[in-house]
Structure formats: structure tokens, C-alpha cells
Amino acid sequence: MCTYSTEKIDTAGSSGKGADGWFPLRTATVYYDHPVHAPDDHTVNIDFLNPERGPGARVAVELSLDTAKALLKALEITVERAAHH
């Protein structure tokens, strides 16, 4: 379905690399919807954006549910380690 369901976060202090090189990130949306490229009906999609620089300032991923779960675990472990760094 077009789930509409969308989480939005601020991404101050972060950068991403898009088609035109690196740029500062301002926001990210996380949602479960039809992918453009991944071979499935629905994927966990993340768009890292900088609206000031236009629609092309975007780092996009379409993750299978298994990949998203693995990423979540990896992020938890990494953030936990960073807290003790």
C-alpha cells in the first residue's frame, strides 16, 4: 500500500553524499512504502534530505525488512559503543 506512514527526524550535524558530492543534511524521512528500485512490494525507505539545496540533494535507500532490522541492530550497537568512547 501507499502507507503514507512517515517518520521525520532532524539531522543537524550530519552529512551525506549524493550525485553531486557531499552536502550537509537537514532532515530525514523514514517510511514503509513501495520502492522505486528494490525488488519487493514494500521496503523501509530512508531519504536524507537538504531542502535548501533542492530535491536532488538526497541520499536514498530502500531496505528489505531483514536489512532494516540488521541495520537497526548495528546502529544500536554502534551508538552504545560511541556513548562509552
Place this chain on the structure above:
Amino acid sequence: MRHDAVLAETIGIRGANDDQIEAYTARPLDGGSRGGVIVVHHMPGYDRESKETVRRLATEGYNAICPNLYSREAPGADPSDAAATARANGGVPDARFVGDAAGAARWLRSLPTANGKVGVIGFCSGGRQSFLAALEVDVQAAVDCYGAFVVGEPPDGFPLQVVPLADRVGELRAPLLGLFGNEDSHPSPAQVDELEKLLREEGKTYEIHRYDDAGHSFFSVDRPAYRPAAAVDGWERIAAFYATHLGD
């Protein structure tokens, strides 16, 4: 041999607030008099598959047009980048969609081959917007393919600009064809039943078809959700519905 040439191209039309917006059109080149169809793209964007639907309708004898609902947020952008920008902005406001659909209908009626009748079709989020067009725009036939939130409330904390339309069924201005999968959860079979009940109570002209072994997006030939039996029957229903309501 039948002359079957079709012209497909990107054009500019006037949409809501008289803004110039991008649109993709395909229309038969064999003259005559014919109806028009507005194709509403789904939330992931004004994409290759939406344009394929426009061309398909032209080969079936209709002047067809798909307005790019994200023209303003992202003029000239890659469709997936435009969809991401629109989503981050909270989606397309209903009033703006209605203005864009009305502009598409005006453009279709301005064509020398127009017979004055205009239909609308949408898939997923476009299904709800097709229903909305049938409430607000001068159209003669509307097709809703598995549109969520015509009936049913969006969940709490929902960030996008979507409101249910169930309380407005009485305002429907055109016959409705609804095509739904029984394994879908948005809309669920219970919500489809509720929609049919409202249409019946309001005395509207409608056809609802439900397909077993089909969930959301069963028309999508490029996804695992594709269900050939449902999609083939669905396209036949669409062709018959438009022949009845958009023909001369």
C-alpha cells in the same frame, strides 16, 4: 489495417491557482471524437508506471493525461526525488490536488477530439484522490483502485495531509468503479464493505469488485503483488466502465 498511432509527450497545463504544472499526455492520432481520462499517480511519484498507464489508456481510445502533482515542490526533478520532497513536506494538500485535476479536465475538454466527457483513475493514494476528484471536479466516471482512507481514519500522529472522505459519499458527482483485493489491509475488506454500504444508502451509481488471492497493488506488473487474474479482470472492468460512461 487500423490506424493506431498515439502521441505521447510532456506538456505544461494550468492547475490549482492557475499555476503552470507539468503533465504527461498520450492521445490517439486518428481523429474522431473521444472521452478523456485523468490518471492520478501514486504517492511514490509521477513515475514510469504511471506514464505507462497513460499510454495504455490512449491505445484504448482515450485522450489521457497524468498531471505531475509534485511539479511545484520539485520542478524538473527526478520523479523519486520529487516524491521524497513532497513526502517530507507532508504530502499534497487536497485543495491543490482538486485544482490540478480540474485543470487536467479543462485541458482534456479543450482538445479538438474531445467529446466533453472526462474520467479519472488512480491507484493506491491516487485511488483516494480519484474519489476526491469525483466529489469536487466535473467528471463523468471515477475509478478507485485500492485507495486507502476513503473510509477509515488515519492512525494517531499521522504526519501527512490525509482525511477520510466517507462523510462526503452523498456528494459524489460521478459513477464509481472500485477495484479491491481481499488480502489488502489499506483498505481492508471491512472498509470496502463500509464504502459499498454508504454508496448504496446514498443511491449512487457504482460497481465494486473484490478479488481473492489479491492484496494491495495487484495491478503492478513489476512487483510481487501482481496478480494476473485480478489485473486482467480489472482492466476489462475499467474498459467496460469507461465505454459506458465516457463514450459518445
